[in-house]
Amino acid sequence: MLGTILHGPGDVRCEEVPEPKILLPTDAIIRLSASCICGSDLWPYRGLNDTSQPMAMGHEYCGIVEAVGQDVKTVRPGQFVVGSFCISDNTCPHCRFGFQSSCEKREFMTGAQAPLARVPLADGTLVATAELPSDDLIPSLLATSDVLGTGWYAADAARVQPGSTVVVVGDGAVGLMGVLAAKQKGAARIIAMSRHKTRQDLALEFGATDIVSERGDAGIARIKAMTNSVGADAVLECVGTKESMTQAIKCARPGAMIGYVGVPHGVELDGQELFFSQTGMLGGPAPVRRFLPHLIELVLQRKINPGKVFDLTLPLADVAEGYRAMDERRAIKTLLRVQ
Amino acid sequence: MLGTILHGPGDVRCEEVPEPKILLPTDAIIRLSASCICGSDLWPYRGLNDTSQPMAMGHEYCGIVEAVGQDVKTVRPGQFVVGSFCISDNTCPHCRFGFQSSCEKREFMTGAQAPLARVPLADGTLVATAELPSDDLIPSLLATSDVLGTGWYAADAARVQPGSTVVVVGDGAVGLMGVLAAKQKGAARIIAMSRHKTRQDLALEFGATDIVSERGDAGIARIKAMTNSVGADAVLECVGTKESMTQAIKCARPGAMIGYVGVPHGVELDGQELFFSQTGMLGGPAPVRRFLPHLIELVLQRKINPGKVFDLTLPLADVAEGYRAMDERRAIKTLLRVQ
Numbered sequence: 001m002l003g004t005i006l007h008g009p010g011d012v013r014c015e016e017v018p019e020p021k022i023l024l025p026t027d028a029i030i031r032l033s034a035s036c037i038c039g040s041d042l043w044p045y046r047g048l049n050d051t052s053q054p055m056a057m058g059h060e061y062c063g064i065v066e067a068v069g070q071d072v073k074t075v076r077p078g079q080f081v082v083g084s085f086c087i088s089d090n091t092c093p094h095c096r097f098g099f100q101s102s103c104e105k106r107e108f109m110t111g112a113q114a115p116l117a118r119v120p121l122a123d124g125t126l127v128a129t130a131e132l133p134s135d136d137l138i139p140s141l142l143a144t145s146d147v148l149g150t151g152w153y154a155a156d157a158a159r160v161q162p163g164s165t166v167v168v169v170g171d172g173a174v175g176l177m178g179v180l181a182a183k184q185k186g187a188a189r190i191i192a193m194s195r196h197k198t199r200q201d202l203a204l205e206f207g208a209t210d211i212v213s214e215r216g217d218a219g220i221a222r223i224k225a226m227t228n229s230v231g232a233d234a235v236l237e238c239v240g241t242k243e244s245m246t247q248a249i250k251c252a253r254p255g256a257m258i259g260y261v262g263v264p265h266g267v268e269l270d271g272q273e274l275f276f277s278q279t280g281m282l283g284g285p286a287p288v289r290r291f292l293p294h295l296i297e298l299v300l301q302r303k304i305n306p307g308k309v310f311d312l313t314l315p316l317a318d319v320a321e322g323y324r325a326m327d328e329r330r331a332i333k334t335l336l337r338v339q
Numbered sequence: 340m341l342g343t344i345l346h347g348p349g350d351v352r353c354e355e356v357p358e359p360k361i362l363l364p365t366d367a368i369i370r371l372s373a374s375c376i377c378g379s380d381l382w383p384y385r386g387l388n389d390t391s392q393p394m395a396m397g398h399e400y401c402g403i404v405e406a407v408g409q410d411v412k413t414v415r416p417g418q419f420v421v422g423s424f425c426i427s428d429n430t431c432p433h434c435r436f437g438f439q440s441s442c443e444k445r446e447f448m449t450g451a452q453a454p455l456a457r458v459p460l461a462d463g464t465l466v467a468t469a470e471l472p473s474d475d476l477i478p479s480l481l482a483t484s485d486v487l488g489t490g491w492y493a494a495d496a497a498r499v500q501p502g503s504t505v506v507v508v509g510d511g512a513v514g515l516m517g518v519l520a521a522k523q524k525g526a527a528r529i530i531a532m533s534r535h536k537t538r539q540d541l542a543l544e545f546g547a548t549d550i551v552s553e554r555g556d557a558g559i560a561r562i563k564a565m566t567n568s569v570g571a572d573a574v575l576e577c578v579g580t581k582e583s584m585t586q587a588i589k590c591a592r593p594g595a596m597i598g599y600v601g602v603p604h605g606v607e608l609d610g611q612e613l614f615f616s617q618t619g620m621l622g623g624p625a626p627v628r629r630f631l632p633h634l635i636e637l638v639l640q641r642k643i644n645p646g647k648v649f650d651l652t653l654p655l656a657d658v659a660e661g662y663r664a665m666d667e668r669r670a671i672k673t674l675l676r677v678q
Contacts, residue, residue, distance in 0.1 A: 093569045094593055102593030102617055157619070230432045245610065254433055254441035254623065264610030271584065271606025275599065275622045278441055280496070284593065284617035 004057040004113035004319045009047030012057065014319045020111065020118035025071035028122035030081060032063040033138045035113045035336040036310065037322050038085075038146060039172050040263070045323050048265075057319075058113030059085040060145040062138065065128075066116065074123045080133055081126040082296055083119050084288035085109045085146040090124035100124075100289035113319060115338045127292045129300065137299055139307025139335055143177070144295040147333065148306040149288030150261050151177025151238070152295065155185055157259030157282035158234035162186030167223055167251045168208070170238030171199040173309045173333040174261060176206055178236040180306055183207025184298070187234075191226065193219055193247070199332065202308065216243065223251040232256060237283070240264050254278035261286060310335040343396040343452035343658045348386030351396065353658045359450065359457035364410035367461035369420060371402040372477045374452045374675040375649065376661050377424075377485060378511050379602070384662050387604075397452030398424040399484040401477065404467075405455065413462045419472055420465040421635055422458050423627035424448050424485040429463035439463075439628035452658060454677045466631045468639065476638055478646025478674055482516070483634040486672065487645040488627030489600050490516025490577070491634065494524055496598030496621035497573035501525030506562055506590045507547070509577030510538040512648045512672040513600060515545055517575040519645055522546025523637070526573075530565065532558055532586070538671065541647065555582065562590040571595060576622070579603050593617035600625060649674040 003017035020029055035058050043049045062082040065075050075081055088095050088103030095103050103124070111117050119125055133141060140148075151174050160166055166182040168175050171194035182190045183206060191210040192203035200211045212222045223232060231253030237245055240262025248258050260283035274281070298304045312331035314322045322334035342356035359368055374397050382388045401421040404414050414420055427434050427442030434442050442463070450456050458464055472480060479487075490513050499505055505521040507514050510533035521529045522545060530549040531542035539550045551561045562571060570592030576584055579601025587597050599622035613620070637643045651670035653661045661673035 093567065097572075097592065097594050099592075099594035099617055228432065233436075240610075253436065253438075255436050255438035255621075255626075257619075257621070260614065264614050267610025269608040269610060269613070271579075271603030271608060274608070274620070275603050276624070278438055278621075278623035280596075280619065280621035281613070282594075282596070282617075282619035283614045285615070287594075 001115050002316055003111060004316070006044055006051060006055045006057050008051050010045065012045060012320050012323050014317050017056065017114065020116050022067060022069045023118065024120065025069035026121050026123065027069045028072055028075060028119045028126060029066040029116060030061065030063040030119055031066045031116055032061050032112065032114070032338050034062070034142050035338045036060050036142060037113070037326055037334045037336065039174065039326070041323070042327055045327060056111035058111055059109035060142060060147065061109065061112040061117055062141045062145060068122060072122045075126050075128050079128040081128045082141055082145055082292060083109070083126045084149065084292060086285060086288065087120045088124050088289055089121050090289060095124065098290045099287045101285040101287040113316065113336055113338070125289065127296060129296060133300060139310050140299040140305055141296065142335070143306035143309060144292060144299060146288060147173045147309060148177045148180070148295055149291050150174050150286040152181040152291050153286035153288070154178045154236040154238060154259035154261045155181035158236050158257045160185040160187050160234045163188045164233040165189040165227060166234045166236065167191045167193065167232040168236045168238065169193050169244050169248045169251070170262060171196060171203060172238060175236070175238035176202055176309055176332070177306055178238055179203050179208050180206040180304060182236070184304065191223065191232070198311070202332070205308065216247065219247055220250040234259070238262050240267070242267050249274070249277060249279050252279045256280065257282060259283065309333050313337065340454050341655055342450060343655070345383055345390060345394045345396050347390050349384065351384060351659050351662050353656050356395065356453065359455055361406055361408045362457065363459065364408035365460050365462065366408045367411055367414060367458045367465060368405040368455060369400065369402040369458055370405045370455055371400050371451065371453070371677045373401070373481050374677045375399050375481060376452070376665055376673045376675065378513065378665070380662070381666055384666060395450035397450055398448035399481060399486065400448065400451040400456055401480045401484060407461060411461045414465050414467050418467040420467045421480055421484055421631060422448070422465045423488065423631060425624060425627065426459045427463050427628055428460050429628060434463070437629045438626045440624040440626040452655065452675055452677070464628065466635060468635060472639060478649050479638040479644055480635065481674070482645035482648060483631060483638060485627060486512045486648060487516045487519070487634055488630050489513050489625040491520040491630050492625035492627070493517045493575040493577060493598035493600045494520035497575050497596045499524040499526050499573045502527045503572040504528040504566060505573045505575065506530045506532065506571040507575045507577065508532050508583050508587045509601060510535060510542060511577060514575070514577035515541055515648055515671070516645055517577050518542050518547050519545040519643060521575070523643065530562065530571070537650070541671070544647065555586065558586055559589045573598070577601050579606070581606050588613070588616060588618050591618045595619065596621060598622065648672050652676065
C-alpha cells in the first residue's frame, strides 16, 4: 500500500510501504476513513526532532476495524472507531486517574497517514460508535482523535467554568479547538489572540467573543484593559514558546489556571515569579482518551463541528504539499483522503 | 510600649516603640492575645532580605479590638478577632475570586510582635468570633492567622480529596500544618518527609500515616515504592528550594497538583520537563482570609489543635532568643506572650 515516510527535514514522501499486520494479540488493524497532518508533524519536518531514521508519519485516525488480535474484546471488525494519538490500556492507575497520556504502557501512534494502520492496545485505545457515521461527519470525528482532544484538555486543565473569561494564546488548529472547547464548557467571554484574518474568522465561528491581534506587552495590556485590570479566569496556551508562555502567564488573574498544550521549547519558568503571580499551571500531552466518548457524542449529535478546522483536503499522494502548506502557514490543517 | 525591631542580620531587639494609632478610617487597633515568630521572619534575620532600615516585625496575630476607625463596620471594640497576614479589602475582584492575597489593596501586616498592633482595612481583613474564646484556644486561633492558613492553602491548591495519597515535603511549621489540613480534607494516606524525631512525632499527631526520612533521589524512590510506582495524588511543597521542588515534582503522579507555599529561592522550572511529567502547579502567598472563618470554627469546636505547633513559649522581652531558637532549629515555632 501507499504510506507516508519522512526521510529527513523537508523530505516527506508518499511511497510504497508494507501493509500493517497484527503483531500482538491486543492489536487492531483499521482501514482509515481519513487521516490528517498534525502541527507536531512539522517538528521533525523542520528538522527540530531527530530524523536520522525514516519515520512512518501520522497519528490522528478514525475508520473501520479490519481485523483484531485474539485478545481484543471491545471492538470487532466492521465497527467504526476513533482512537487517541496516545496508545493506552485504559486500566492502569494513570488511566484510571484520567491521565491516559501517561499510561504505564503508553506508546505514540505512528503510520496513520496511510489507508491502513495498526493500533496497539485496541481495547484501551479505541472507542467504537454504535452505528457507522455519515460521511460528512468524518472530518469532525477525525478531529476528536488529537486536535480537538488536545484543545479540550487545555480548557479542562485551565478549569474553564460556565461564565469564565478565557484567553486563548495561539491561533493554530489546537488553539481554535480550544476556543470551541471553552464555548462548550460555557465560557462567557472567549478572547482569541490571533493576527490572521482566516484564523480570526474561524475563531469567531467556533465561539470567540473577542479577537486581540496584538502580541507581547501590547497584547497583555489589551487583555488587562478588557478585563478591568483583573486578567482572565482561565488561559489556554497552545503554542509552546517562551513568548507565548509569558503572554499566557501575564494575561492570567491570580488564582487562574493555565492549561498548556503547546510542547514547550526553550521555556524556563522562574519559580518566584510564578509564585507571586499565583498562576496555576497544568499541561502535558492530552489524555484524549478521557474525553473521546463525550467528544464523539457531541459530533454525532451535530452539536459541534470541529472538522471545519481542516481548510485543505488532499489525496494521500499529495501529502508532501499538505506538509508544505502547513509549514508555510498557507493551511491551518490538512485532511488527507487515504482510500 | 515594647515592640520587636530588626536592626540588621541577627540583630532583633525588644525595645520601646510608639503605640500604634488609627491612621486611616478603615483601621483597627487590636490588643494581641498572643503573637509568634514566622519562618519567613528568618529571611531578613538571616540577611536574605534587605535590612538596611529598621523593621517592625510580626505579622501573625489575634486579639481584642481596642479601637476602630470611623469607617469600620463589621468589627467593634471588645470583640475577639483573627486576621490574615495579608491585609485585604475582601471585596475587590481578586478577593471575590478567593485570592485575597492578591487583593488590589494588598498590604502585608507588620509590627505584630508587640502588645498592640494596627490592622489596616479592618473590615476586609479581620474575622470576629461570636464570643471571647477560652484562653487555652489562643495558640490555635493565632495559628489560623498564617501558619495553618498557609498549610491549608497548600492542601487546597494541591486539590487534596477524600481518599487521596498526599506527600508533604518540608517538616517546618507550615509542612506540619499541611499534614493537619490534608487530614481534615479526608486524605487516606499522608506521607510526611522529615528527618527530625520531634517533627516526625508531631506530624504523626497531626495525621501523618507514614514518615519518610530519606531525601532527594532516595526519598523519591521511597515514595514510588510506597505507591506502586504511581506517585502521590497531591503534593504539598512547604520549603521553597530547588531540591525540595524537584523532590515534590518527582513524587507526584501525572495529573497531580503541587500546592507550593515555600517562597521559591533559586528555583527554575524546565517547561518541557514539567509538561511531560504532567505535574500541575499552584502556589503563592496563601489567601488565608478565604479559609479563616472555617479554620476558626474548627478550632472553636476543638476539632483541630494547630496550636501544638508552638513548641517554645517566651515572653516578648526574650524575642531575640525566640528567633535564635528557630534559626538554629531548636524550636519549630515560637509563641510570644505579649501582654
